[in-house]
Amino acid sequence: MIHALVVCLITVRARPDGFAACHHASIMLRFEEILIETLTHPPSMSELCERVGVSEQTLRSCCAESLGMSPIRYVLLRRLREVHSALRDADPDRVNIAEVAHHFGFAQLARFAGTYRAMFGETPANTLHRPPGTRFSAF
Numbered sequence: 001m002i003h004a005l006v007v008c009l010i011t012v013r014a015r016p017d018g019f020a021a022c023h024h025a026s027i028m029l030r031f032e033e034i035l036i037e038t039l040t041h042p043p044s045m046s047e048l049c050e051r052v053g054v055s056e057q058t059l060r061s062c063c064a065e066s067l068g069m070s071p072i073r074y075v076l077l078r079r080l081r082e083v084h085s086a087l088r089d090a091d092p093d094r095v096n097i098a099e100v101a102h103h104f105g106f107a108q109l110a111r112f113a114g115t116y117r118a119m120f121g122e123t124p125a126n127t128l129h130r131p132p133g134t135r136f137s138a139f
Contacts, residue, residue, distance in 0.1 A: 024062045027054055031063070035075060039082055042075050042105045079104045080119050083112075087127040097124045 030052050034043070048071055049056050063071045086100050098109055101124070106112035116124050 024065060027052060027058065027062045028066050031059065031071065035078055039075075039079055040103055040105060042079060045072055048075075076115070077119070079106070080116060083116065083124070084120055084127060087124055088130070090128060092128050095128060097128060100124075 031048070034048065034051050043051065045056060045059075049059050052059055054062075059071050063069060063074060067074050069077075083100055083104050083106070086103075087095070087097065090100070101109060101112045113124060120127065
């Protein structure tokens with residue numbers, strides 16, 4: 001669903017500006033495709049740029065224009081959203097939060113937990129243990 005939203009935003013913004021906007025849209029579509037492939041092992045900024053085939057400045061500019069944030073910030077938010085979804089939908093008796101966090105590339109668990117709480121307003125454990133009928137999606 002996030003992918004579809006990004007594609008819509010990029011496509012709508014690409015129409016009025018001509019070639020440059022279409023070029024930026026194609027960059028963003030490639031960026032989004034790479035994210036889908038790499039959310040479990042997030043690439044560095046230099047790896048992202050290499051895979052997209054653009055300079056760091058170009059990728060930063062395109063992301064700022066299309067998403068209102070840096071590429072690395074967007075990758076972080078996407079990864080957090082994936083962890084949130086996984087925890088929200090998981091069986092608390094069978095899922096280990098650290099394993100889910102590590103699966104999506106979070107190596108420092110204390111930093112992850114703080115960032116998660118800032119994003120969703122609750123700890124990962126609260127999300128995991130929330131009864132199914134009361135679960136919500138904060139993103």
